[in-house]
Amino acid sequence: MKKSIGLVVGIFVAVVIVLTLSAAFIVDQREQVLVLQFGDPKRVIQEPGLNFKIPFIQQVVRFDKRLLDYDNAPEEVIAADQKRLVVDAFARYHIIDPLKFYQTVGSEMLLRPRLGSAINSTLRQVLGTAPLQQVVSEKRGSLMLDIRNIVRREALTFGIQVEDVRIKRADLPDENSEAIYRRMQTERQQEAAELRAKGAEEAQKIRAEANRQKVVIVAEAERDSQILRGDGEGEMNRIFAEAFGRDPEFFSFYRSMQAYEAALGADDTTMVLSPDSDFFRYFGSLMDIQPSE
Numbered sequence: 001m002k003k004s005i006g007l008v009v010g011i012f013v014a015v016v017i018v019l020t021l022s023a024a025f026i027v028d029q030r031e032q033v034l035v036l037q038f039g040d041p042k043r044v045i046q047e048p049g050l051n052f053k054i055p056f057i058q059q060v061v062r063f064d065k066r067l068l069d070y071d072n073a074p075e076e077v078i079a080a081d082q083k084r085l086v087v088d089a090f091a092r093y094h095i096i097d098p099l100k101f102y103q104t105v106g107s108e109m110l111l112r113p114r115l116g117s118a119i120n121s122t123l124r125q126v127l128g129t130a131p132l133q134q135v136v137s138e139k140r141g142s143l144m145l146d147i148r149n150i151v152r153r154e155a156l157t158f159g160i161q162v163e164d165v166r167i168k169r170a171d172l173p174d175e176n177s178e179a180i181y182r183r184m185q186t187e188r189q190q191e192a193a194e195l196r197a198k199g200a201e202e203a204q205k206i207r208a209e210a211n212r213q214k215v216v217i218v219a220e221a222e223r224d225s226q227i228l229r230g231d232g233e234g235e236m237n238r239i240f241a242e243a244f245g246r247d248p249e250f251f252s253f254y255r256s257m258q259a260y261e262a263a264l265g266a267d268d269t270t271m272v273l274s275p276d277s278d279f280f281r282y283f284g285s286l287m288d289i290q291p292s293e
Contacts, residue, residue, distance in 0.1 A: 022055035034061045034098045044098050063098045067163065070112060075120045076173065083132040087123055088169040091115065091151065093160045100159030111158060115151075119165065122150045136170050 027033050029048040034041055037058045045051055046065070053060060070091045077085050093115075095101050105111040126146050127135055134140060144166060152162040 023052045024050060025053065025060050026050055030065050031062050032065050032095070032098050034063065034102055035059070036061060041099050041102060046098070061098075061102065063095050063101065064108070065095070067092055067094060068108070070115055070119075072116050072119050074169075075123055077124050077127045079127060079132040079135055080129055081131045084173050085127070085132060085135060086171050086173055087127065087167055088171075089119060089123060089147075089165060089167050091119060091162055091165045093155065093162045095159060096161045097159035100157075102159075104158050111160070114158065115155065115160075118151055118154045119147075122147050122154075122165075126150070140167070 025033070027045050027048050033045040033051070035043045035045065035053055035058050037054070042058065070093065072089045072091065074086050074088045077087055079085055101111075105114060126143055130140075130143055135143065148162060148165040151165050155162045
């Protein structure tokens with residue numbers, strides 16, 4: 001009898017322990033809890049601590065209380081000036097209403113496509129009113145503020161609060177980038193051709209100026225040489241004239257020597273003259289001079 005009572009007590013204690021363990025749960029400070037009963041939400045617990053539920057009837061669904069990130073897929077938008085742009089954006093958000101979050105999206109996995117759709121439609125709406133230059137410059141802060149506010153209002157219907165929406169990267173599509181690259185390459189080639197043409201023109205000017213200066217220098221040198229030559233010949237004639245005035249016979253002798261040199265200087269010169277010709281007048285005089293002993 002005592003054994004039977006002890007067995008019943010043991011079973012009762014075990015059942016109480018199991019029920020207690022099934023009913024008790026702890027809410028961490030980094031999370032918030034939604035208690036469901038047969039799938040229907042019964043209460044929301046957002047404060048950390050020990051809580052209880054009806055065992056086997058109620059279930060606990062946990063949601064993160066921390067700041068969460070959502071990385072949006074790149075989206076192509078058209079700016080106000082009809083320029084195409086590929087925008088890569090991200091968002092940060094909190095789950096502020098677990099009940100609404102559970103009723104509208106159910107889980108973070110199901111939230112992502114709906115939040116991405118809201119961000120993409122807002123990007124197209126806001127960036128479509130601004131030119132490309134403003135989107136890719138540092139002045140896009142006001143655009144990002146407008147995008148965040150619109151996404152925040154729509155995200156409240158999901159039970160979340162969007163804290164920030166940012167553009168990580170804004171690039172031109174590949175085909176546009178290639179076209180811009182080709183255009184820039186063509187512009188650089190044109191600039192290089194213009195610079196080469198200007199360089200060739202300057203080189204031609206420098207060569208022409210150098211040739212002109214060369215002609216001027218050569219002409220001046222030729223002029224100076226002619227002047228010096230004329231002065232030399234004048235001085236020579238003056239000296240000869242003085243010599244002729246002092247000794248006419250010596251001057252005639254000197255002129256004859258020049259004539260002999262001019263006439264007999266070539267190797268193949270042949271002259272047929274009379275021995276008593278005036279051309280050899282001084283030869284006879286020289287032959288008559290006998291060396292002194």
